[in-house]
Amino acid sequence: MKQSILLIIAMLLAGCGSEHNGDSASPQTKTDQPAAMQPKPIQLAGLWRGVLASPGGELPFGIQVSKTESGYSAQILNGSERADTSAVLVDGQHIEIQFDWYDARIKASLDATGDVMNGQWSKTAAGAISQLPFKASRGYGHRFRFPADSQVMSSVNGVWEATFVDEDGESVAVGEFSQSGPVVKGTFLTPTGDYRFLAGHAMNGELKLSAFDGAHAFLFTAELSDEGILEGDFWSRDTYHASWTARRNDQAHEVLPDSWDMVAVTTEDHSVSFAFEDLNGQLVQLSDDRFQNKAMLLNIFGTWCPNCNDEAPVLAEFHQKYRDQGFEIVGLAFEYTGDKARDQQQLERFKNRYGIEYPLLLAGTNDKQQAAEVLGFIDQVVAYPTSVFLDRNHQVVNIHSGFAGPGTGEHYEKLKAELEAQIKALIN
Incomplete structure (x- = not known):
């Protein structure tokens, strides 16, 4: 009996030893699982057809995902446009495509095939969070889907x-x-x-x-x-x-009404004044020494505004081109939330995205009537952006409402030429 007991103990000790032995794997470890049970490696690179579930039906667009040294990047495709994203984050099967400059993001998860994403798009909007269900599948043949026997409609050219x-x-x-x-x-x-x-x-x-x-x-x-x-x-x-x-x-x-004739000056002598904080919390005023004897453009805008984002790189280029000739730009931002820290962060992202070197000041929230009242020198804000042109004595010379972006082709080029001509007239 003593020999039997010793034999059982020896067998138990041998079993315990094998549990901690790194030379052989337990039958329950992942390496011995069938291949079908292994998590499929994520391969995001390529074209995807993204769809938002709009109240009006499918709202499709293209997504081009590229592999980078540090992970992935993505662009959104709309016809000839390639709209940048700020980051693509991957955590297991979870994907987040970020648009930091808009305080927006797509959060989605890959299904078991690795070829379909399901999730949600969300964005901070005025007094709320905009949200729509999101789905994407590999491949980007047709933007909208239609039956194979469909007939092309008469031309809308x-x-x-x-x-x-x-x-x-x-x-x-x-x-x-x-x-x-x-x-x-x-x-x-x-x-x-x-x-x-x-x-x-x-x-x-x-x-x-x-x-x-x-x-x-x-x-x-x-x-x-x-x-x-x-x-x-x-x-x-x-x-x-x-x-x-x-x-x-x-x-x-x-x-269409004349975009140069939609807003009027309310001060009798066409004078202007403002005093708002910059991104460092410093008060900036038109009376500051750096603006003296400078022709100026006061740009009333919001980081949330599509036409403002189209205009920003144009203004940044004009500023670099003409600042040494006595020209200055000041951006007066009217943001969504009224949360100072959040809105300043959005302005910082906007500034960095477009390489802006002129001051951006937080002036208020995006309500147009309130914006006109805060500014005090124009009768209304018809559109974001609005550009107010000042001569070297800081009197209003001209006001332009709105901005026709690159999606308008020749209209975009024509407007850029008009804005630049106005700047040249002010500095000469």
Whole structure:
């Protein structure tokens, strides 16, 4: 019996020894699991078709994910536009695509195949968080999907006079579209800016266009009547909706008001004053020595504004080009939240993104009526951005409302030339 007991003890000791032996793996370790049970390595690089579940239906866009030395980067595709993202974070099966300068992000998880992402897009907006469900799948053939037997719609090439109707009433716009087969690209110009790079198709009697850049989610749909009239809907983010109609009119741009004649000066002598804090909390005033005898551009803007983001690199270039000739720019920011720390952080990101070297001052929140009251020298703020041009005596010479961005093609180039001509006139 003593021999039996010794034999059992020896067997137990041998078993304990094998548990801690690094030379052989336990049958329960991951290395012996069947290949199908192993987590699939993440391979994000390539083209993806992203979709936001807009209240108006699918809002699609392209995503180009690239492998980098430190991880991944991504760009959002809208027609010819390649919109940057600030970071792509990967944690296991979880993906976060960040748009820091818009305080926006896409958070998603890969499914078991590694070919589908499901999640949500969110962005800080005025008094709320905008959110829409998000899904992406590998490959980016057609922006909008349609049945194989679909018929290409009659061409929408050309210029269209459009009317939008929402809860605030009617507004005019001009649609400019180019169509090749089913593929349509273009934009709408409004009295104060544009709807950026729209892309989509015209199939089965229906026009569908979308744009997404991390902050702005636009979806346009319309049907073409037998009379040649487009009638449809416009959806922006998760809350805004308008109906619209449009008819061809090569002279449609004549319906838009003059963007140089929308805002008036309220001071009798056209003088201006301001006093707001910069990103370091230092008070900056027009009376400061550095502005004396300088021609100036006061840029009323918001980091959340698409047209402001289109304008920012243009202004940064003008500042570098003409500052040694007695020209200065000051950005007066009207932000969403009223949270000083958060809004200053957004201004810092905006400044870094565009290489801005002129002062950015936190002036208030984005309510247009309140902004006009805070400034005190103009009768209204019609649009963000608004550019107020001052001569060397700091009297208002001209005011331009809005900005037509690169999605408008020749209109963008024309406006840049007009702004630069105004600067040259002030410094000479």
